[in-house]
Amino acid sequence: NAGVTQTPKxxxxxxxxxMTLQCAQDMNHEYMSWYRQDPGMGLRLIHYSVGAGxxxxxxxxxxxxxxRSTTEDFPLRLLSAxxxxxxxxxxxxxxxxxxxxxxGTRLTVV
Amino acid sequence: xxxxxQIPAAxxxxxxxxxxxxxxxxxxxxxxxxxxxxxxxxxxxxLLLIQSSQREQTSGRLNASLDKSSGRSTLYIAASxxxxxATYLCAVRTYAGGTSxxxxxxxQGTILTVHP
Numbered sequence: 001n002a003g004v005t006q007t008p009k010x011x012x013x014x015x016x017x018x019m020t021l022q023c024a025q026d027m028n029h030e031y032m033s034w035y036r037q038d039p040g041m042g043l044r045l046i047h048y049s050v051g052a053g054x055x056x057x058x059x060x061x062x063x064x065x066x067x068r069s070t071t072e073d074f075p076l077r078l079l080s081a082x083x084x085x086x087x088x089x090x091x092x093x094x095x096x097x098x099x100x101x102x103x104g105t106r107l108t109v110v
Numbered sequence: 111x112x113x114x115x116q117i118p119a120a121x122x123x124x125x126x127x128x129x130x131x132x133x134x135x136x137x138x139x140x141x142x143x144x145x146x147x148x149x150x151x152x153x154x155x156x157l158l159l160i161q162s163s164q165r166e167q168t169s170g171r172l173n174a175s176l177d178k179s180s181g182r183s184t185l186y187i188a189a190s191x192x193x194x195x196a197t198y199l200c201a202v203r204t205y206a207g208g209t210s211x212x213x214x215x216x217x218q219g220t221i222l223t224v225h226p
Contacts, residue, residue, distance in 0.1 A: 043199075043216040090153060098144040098159035099201070099214060103152065
């Protein structure tokens with residue numbers, strides 16, 4: 001997972017709390033994206049960005065906000081966490097070698 | 111809408127066997143197909159990327175083939191080892207709405223167990 005850094009690795013939130021999942025890359029790639037992985041549902045695209053200042057929704061965007069002020073960073077914000085957002089979140093970049101994923105953030109909302 | 115199916119859902123084999131994992135997709139308008147490995151509680155590690163113009167790619171004991179017209183890919187693992195035990199995911203990047211960005215769609219994965 002070299003080149004894509006996600007923090008934190010684990011997080012427990014109470015319902016209604018907010019938080020930001022961080023994703024950073026050091027390879028100046030334009031495309032960055034966020035996925036969530038749930039048992040039986042596979043990996044689903046939340047939001048993606050094709051460059052600084054440009055973002056768009058994926059399959060499951062509700063409850064999540066993103067922004068891309070720099071090429072390096074693509075944070076994912078949960079404004080009011082719900083138990084349904086309990087999941088493992090992965091950030092990914094796209095290169096000429098395909099997609100590279102970060103190591104993930106395991107989020108539990110209680 | 112692109113749909114990706116992986117068969118079998120789970121596979122258990124003795125060490126040393128050669129094995130084949132299957133991936134099928136419904137929309138042949140793809141940029142490429144990528145195979146990943148995921149260990150329990152870990153992230154996704156890229157194994158092989160096959161461009162739409164290619165028929166196969168090889169890396170060590172792994173060989174992936176692509177038949178775009180029939181919507182199929184296979185991942186062949188030679189001389190399997192216990193360390194190969196993991197979930198193998200197939201992902202297809204499909205053209206999307208005339209843009210050059212495409213969309214990545216995953217299969218549900220095959221859980222592979224190689225026992226000594």
